[in-house]
Structure formats: structure tokens, C-alpha cells
Amino acid sequence: xxxxxxxxxxxxxxxxxxxxxxxxxxxxxxxxxxxxxxxxxxxxxxxxxxxxxxxxxxxxxxxxxxxxxxxxxxxxxxxxxxxxxxxxxxxxxxxxxxxxxxxxxxxxxxxxxxxxxxxxxxxxxxxxxxxxxxxxxxxxxxxxxxxxxxxxxxxxxxxxxxxxxxxxxxxxxxxxxxxxxxxxxxxxxxxxxxxxxxxxxxxxxxxxxxxxxxxxxxxxxxxxxxxxxxxxxxxxxxxxxxxxxxxxxxxxxxxxxxxxxxxxxxxxxxxxxxxxxxxxxxxxxxxxxxxxxxxxxxxxxxxxxxxxxxxxxxxxxxxxxxxxxxxxxxxxxxxxxxxxxxxxxxxxxxxxxxxxxxxxxxxxxxxxxxxxxxxxxxxxxxxxxxxxxxxxxxxxxxxxxxxxxxxxxxxxxxxxxxxxxxxxxxxxxxxxxxxxxxxxxxxxxxxxxxxxxxxxxxxxxxxxxxxxx
Amino acid sequence: xxxxxxxxxxxxxxxxxxxxxxxxxxxxxxxxxxxxxxxxxxxxxxxxxxxxxxxxxxxxxxxxxxxxxxxxxxxxxxxxxxxxxxxxxxxxxxxxxxxxxxxxxxxxxxxxxxxxxxxxxxxxxxxxxxxxxxxxxxxxxxxxxxxxxxxxxxxxxxxxxxxxxxxxxxxxxxxxxxxxxxxxxxxxxxxxxxxxxxxxxxxxxxxxxxxxxxxxxxxxxxxxxxxxxxxxxxxxxxxxxxxxxxxxxxxxxxxxxxxxxxxxxxxxxxxxxxxxxxxxxxxxxxxxxxxxxxxxxxxxxxxxxxxxxxxxxxxxxxxxxxxxxxxxxxxxxxxxxxxxxxxxxxxxxxxxxxxxxxxxx
Numbered sequence: 001x002x003x004x005x006x007x008x009x010x011x012x013x014x015x016x017x018x019x020x021x022x023x024x025x026x027x028x029x030x031x032x033x034x035x036x037x038x039x040x041x042x043x044x045x046x047x048x049x050x051x052x053x054x055x056x057x058x059x060x061x062x063x064x065x066x067x068x069x070x071x072x073x074x075x076x077x078x079x080x081x082x083x084x085x086x087x088x089x090x091x092x093x094x095x096x097x098x099x100x101x102x103x104x105x106x107x108x109x110x111x112x113x114x115x116x117x118x119x120x121x122x123x124x125x126x127x128x129x130x131x132x133x134x135x136x137x138x139x140x141x142x143x144x145x146x147x148x149x150x151x152x153x154x155x156x157x158x159x160x161x162x163x164x165x166x167x168x169x170x171x172x173x174x175x176x177x178x179x180x181x182x183x184x185x186x187x188x189x190x191x192x193x194x195x196x197x198x199x200x201x202x203x204x205x206x207x208x209x210x211x212x213x214x215x216x217x218x219x220x221x222x223x224x225x226x227x228x229x230x231x232x233x234x235x236x237x238x239x240x241x242x243x244x245x246x247x248x249x250x251x252x253x254x255x256x257x258x259x260x261x262x263x264x265x266x267x268x269x270x271x272x273x274x275x276x277x278x279x280x281x282x283x284x285x286x287x288x289x290x291x292x293x294x295x296x297x298x299x300x301x302x303x304x305x306x307x308x309x310x311x312x313x314x315x316x317x318x319x320x321x322x323x324x325x326x327x328x329x330x331x332x333x334x335x336x337x338x339x340x341x342x343x344x345x346x347x348x349x350x351x352x353x354x355x356x357x358x359x360x361x362x363x364x365x366x367x368x369x370x371x372x373x374x375x376x377x378x379x380x381x382x383x384x385x386x387x388x389x390x391x392x393x394x395x396x397x398x399x400x401x402x403x404x405x406x407x408x409x410x411x412x413x414x415x416x417x418x419x420x421x422x423x424x425x426x427x428x429x430x431x432x433x434x435x436x437x438x439x440x441x442x443x444x445x446x447x448x449x450x451x452x453x454x455x456x457x458x459x460x461x462x463x464x465x466x467x468x469x
Numbered sequence: 470x471x472x473x474x475x476x477x478x479x480x481x482x483x484x485x486x487x488x489x490x491x492x493x494x495x496x497x498x499x500x501x502x503x504x505x506x507x508x509x510x511x512x513x514x515x516x517x518x519x520x521x522x523x524x525x526x527x528x529x530x531x532x533x534x535x536x537x538x539x540x541x542x543x544x545x546x547x548x549x550x551x552x553x554x555x556x557x558x559x560x561x562x563x564x565x566x567x568x569x570x571x572x573x574x575x576x577x578x579x580x581x582x583x584x585x586x587x588x589x590x591x592x593x594x595x596x597x598x599x600x601x602x603x604x605x606x607x608x609x610x611x612x613x614x615x616x617x618x619x620x621x622x623x624x625x626x627x628x629x630x631x632x633x634x635x636x637x638x639x640x641x642x643x644x645x646x647x648x649x650x651x652x653x654x655x656x657x658x659x660x661x662x663x664x665x666x667x668x669x670x671x672x673x674x675x676x677x678x679x680x681x682x683x684x685x686x687x688x689x690x691x692x693x694x695x696x697x698x699x700x701x702x703x704x705x706x707x708x709x710x711x712x713x714x715x716x717x718x719x720x721x722x723x724x725x726x727x728x729x730x731x732x733x734x735x736x737x738x739x740x741x742x743x744x745x746x747x748x749x750x751x752x753x754x755x756x757x758x759x760x761x762x763x764x765x766x767x768x769x770x771x772x773x774x775x776x777x778x779x780x781x782x783x784x785x786x787x788x789x790x791x792x793x794x795x796x797x798x799x800x801x802x803x804x805x806x807x808x809x810x811x812x813x814x815x816x817x818x819x820x821x822x823x824x825x826x827x828x829x830x
Binding site for chain 2: 039096100102103105115118119125126312357358362364365370371376378389392393394396397398399431433
């Protein structure tokens, strides 16, 4: 009799095992599209057999543990490449905007305004007596100084926009840190009982990837299953079940947003210089290196132009034989020159004050106008090795090249990511075909187990009906 | 390799995105007919396009400069041609009155009044205006260059016009040179100043030299050699030929030449008329030489125009070669991408649809 009961028992456990396995299949199918999910498997183990004399009788199977199919090293690699992806993404986006400021393929830009400026002086040199040519010089000068302002304004607008992006991203970082810390707690709570916290770990892996896309992090898992996350070199964002925040705010030294680590207590450390990856890293790179560099170039041009035109203009004599005044309001220093450069009010209000002649009292004297227009072809930039035009078109070429490289790097990083994700999916992803097969398999097992119970039941009947036979 | 469902979806998604963005890019090229729409499309080429455009604009302006200078020069040429004609007429008159066979006291008196007319005409020519500008006043284009007694109120300077990146051409002849014979070269030819200041240093040098030159001019004026001064006309200021102490050239003052001739005729001074013949010859050759200078400048700017016009075309071609899309290439690429896209769509449909579940009915 005990054998029949055991048979029934084995059948019952097998039924339950199949249900568990089918449940897991269902979980997998349900999470087919869940981001970061790893397929799970029920590990079936044979039950301890019973020894009867010299016989060892198998006692069926039991569901041991539900494991996830996952390669932790691959996950770590994806996380690292994701960091680079975030960096390249934000860099390429920002640079594409920067390059539009220098795009003269379709619109008028600094280069053309500069040519117009010099050409207006050539026109003036044709006819220094004419008020019309003088007005043209005024208009072209005002347009040129305005365009200097436009370039600076647009570059600064991109910087401001990046400031905004950094602020928002820092908020997201804080949110993610908090979630990771709370998942740390859950993982620990589940795993202390000896069961792997599959779903929590998947979720935490995903959040680490997302965090890495925003800021460069390094992380390590402790023996208790909890991860410690550090941003940059020193900012410990997550430690055990606790998390610390980052703050993005302006400093007194500069009108740009910087990133601070708000540790426990009142300590606050500026970690801006440590961030070299993720979206924040990319934004910082464009904001603080590329754009700052371009700004200094534009300033340099505006300053040199103002200085050279002024020194010539002041030597000249105007329409009524008066000494020349400053043509441009002279910027005090190179830094910021492009935003302050403007046509001198005196000249603006009276175009007769434009000094074209080398000598007083000769209305047709165009010597100074020639000196100013010749400035276009003089090598006044880069320590006397390039003209203003060269200097500018070199910049346009450079920004184009930098953007092109960034876009290409972004593309290739995308490819790396999609390949890695593919490998990950081929390991951890859910395949419907596979799950269906498993489903059929476990259904058949279920069927057979039920048949076994039925057989045991019939055997019981047979035994119970012995007397009546 | 194990293929998870997400992989297939991702793949389909990626392929379609790639094809569609390629298509969008090509359509953009087709619509703009441009290969380069932003610097990063081809950094090197876009910088060169910029340079080509700048050069083109510069060259277009130079052509405008030249057209302006040419009309000035042509008008000068025309005026000098008239001046030559009336001087030749003066010489004819002088020849006819230089001997007693064809001239006598009365005819000399009559001729004198015609010479006076010629004198007035040449003053008028010296005060010619193009638009609002006196063409023979040097840079003093708003001041009448000569008064009735032939005094000069302009200056000796040239108006230089930029005709190429590094060259300037003078568009005027100062009246002091053509009419007064002052500051001519050793060979008696009117020449423009060789140098044009293009930076502040040379501008200052230039200004200093101009001041020096003015002082020399004043000195020359006060030390001029009087070759002839009829007692009967002592009241009239007498400017006559003098040697330029700087260039060593012997220029001729057209006005005093004519005036002297007129006086000689009026005073029936045969010797004086004969003497005037020589100076008139010199005067004619001075004007003819000035005209040839104008002519050579016109020729120079004409040939510059030709090369500038060619350069403008070249610049346009360069820019277009660098930035224009190859229409045939774009269209054929569009067709290619279109068929790829269709193929991707078709295979994608097949890839996504069937799963084991579809066969388990």
C-alpha cells in the first residue's frame, strides 16, 4: 500500500512541479517586453530516494530554485558602454546645435557680414564723398557687430540649455540612487532567506545602467548582495540602503551650473571636474570646453577687428577734416569683446565722422578707407599667420570636424550597444517559441502525472475491491 | 545563436530606422540639390566653400571698384583728348603767327583772343566734373581745382582703388601734374605713387611723406625760375616752367604757356611766339603722355576685370563642386534605398509574424 501512496504522492508533487514550471513560463511570457528582464527557469531536482533493503526507490522531483538566466559580466559591460553612449549622445546633440550657429550654407553668418563690412569700405573708397556709401558702411558695421552678438548669444543659449539639462539629469540621478538603495534593501531581504531575488536584481541592473547613462559611475556588490555606487571619483551615491544626493547649482565664481555632492551632514563637494562620462559628462564637455573655446575665438576676432580698425581710423580725417575718432567702441579686454563690440555712437549718429582720408580737407581722400578694407587680407590673427577670414573658416571647419566625429562616435557606440544588447537578449531574452515548447513540455508532464495518479487510484480500487471479487 | 523575440523586433526596428533615415537624408539632398547642408556633412569642404564664397564676394566688389575707376579714367581720357586738340589748335595758331609771312600785328591781336578762348577752355577742362567730383583736383574732389588765373587748389594725391587682393590702381590724374607739370617723373610722365598704404605703419609713413612733399611743393613754388616775364604784363602773376628739384623733370605749365603766348601775340612779340612753340610742343607731349598713362591704366583694369570675372566663375564652380549634390547619384541612391526599404518591410513582416503558437491550433 505504501508504494501506491508513494506513487500518488510522487504524482501529486509532479503535478505541483509542472504548475510551478508553467507559472514561471507564464511569468517569462508576461515579461517578454519588460526592459532589463532576464528569463527565469525552475530548477527541478530529484527527491531523496528511499532505500529498501538493497533497493533504492526514486521519490520523484521537487522544484529546487527559480534562477534567472543572466551573464553578470555582460551586464557590467553593457552598463559601461551605456555610460559612453550617454556621453556621446548628449555631446552629439549639443554639438549639432552649436554647428548650426556657424552654418552659412543656407543663412547669412559672421563670415558674410565680415565680407560685407570690408566691401562697404571698398565701396566707400570708390566714393568717399558720397553719403550713401558712408551710410552703407554704417549699416554693414552695425550688422557685423550685431552678428558678433548673435553668435555669442546663441553659444551662450546652448550653454544655458546644457545647464538646464544638467540640472534635470542630476534630479534623475538622485531619483535613481534612491531607487537603487531601496532595491538594495529588497534584494537583501529576499536573499537572506536563501532565495535569489531575480526580479529585484534585474530591476537594479537596469537602474544601474540608466544611472550610468547619466553620469559616470563605478559600482561593486558586497557580500550582503547590496551594491555601492560611486559617481566620479569620490561621490558615493548609494551605500547599502542609504543614498546621497547631488545638487546642480551656480557658484559665485561663474554663471554656469556646477555639480555638488551633498554627503551626510553639511558637507558639499564640487565634483564637476570629476564627471567625464554619461549625459552630464557630455554636456559638461561641450559646455566648458568646446563652447568656451569658440567664445574665446569669437572674442579674439572681435577684439582684433576693433583694435585694427580703430588704430587706422583714428589716424584718419573725416569728411569735414576733423581728426578720426574710434570707429568701434573699443572693448577693454579680449574676453567678452564680441558681446560688447559696437559702432561708436559719434560715427553712428553722423556718418560724416567716418574718417576715410589720410589728410584733412580732401574729400576724395580714400587712403584710410583702403587701409581698413585691406585689413581683410592682412594676417592679423594667430600671431600674424592668418587673416580674419582664415581664422574664421578654420573655426567652421573645426567645429564641423568635431561634430562629425561626435556624430560618428555616437553611431558606432549605438552599434556597439545594439550588438551587446543582442548578445544579452540571446542569453536572457524571452523567446515565445521556446516558452511555448516548455509550456507543451510541462503540460505533457502534468498530463502524465495526472495519469499516474489515476493509475494509483485504480490500483487502490483494485485493492479495495479484492474482497468482493 | 539563441534568438529571443525582442532581438527580432529590435532588428526590424533598427533596419527600418536606418533605411528611413537614409531615405530622408537623400530626399533632403534631392530637395536642396546640396550635398553639404551643415559643416559636419563635410568639414573640410564646407570651410573651403566659405573661402570660395568670400573670395567671390571680394572679387565681385573689385569688379564694381574697377567699373567705377574705369568711368573716371575714361572721362579723364576724353578730357585729355579735348585738351590735346585745343593745344594742337593753339600750336597751329602760334605757327601761323610766328613769322611775318602769315602774320602781322593785327592778325596776332585776333589770334590772341582765340588763344584766350583756348586758355579758358583748358581751365574749363581742368575743372571738369564727373557727377559731383572734380576729376583733376587730386583728392580734393569737392574743391574747384583751378581759378581763372590757373592757380591750383587741389592736391597732388592719387585716389587708389583696390582692384585685386593685393593691388591698387590710381583712378585719377592730379591736375598739378597734367596741367602744371609739377611732380612729374624724370621722363615727364604722370605716374601714380607707387605705394598704397595698407596698414597703420605705412599709413603713418605715407602721411609724413605727404607733409614733406607739400613742403617741397611750397619751396618749389617760391623758388621757381622765371623764364620770361613781359614788362607789359607785370601785374599778372607769372608762373612759368621750372625744373622740379625733386624729380629733375621739366614739366610745363599749360596755363602760363598759353598766357605767355597770348601776351606775346598781343604785344606782337614774334620771338616770344616762336619761343612759345617749343613750350607748346612740350605741353602737347605732356598731355599726350598723361593720356597714354590713362590708357595703360584702363588697359590694366580691363585685363584685371577679365581675370576677376573668370575668378568669380571659378569660385562659383569650386563652391558648387564642393557642395552640390550629384543629381544622378542622388536619384539612383534614392531608388536603391527605396528597393532596400521595400525588401526590409517585406522580410520584416515574415520575420515577425510566425511563432510556434501560430501552428498550434
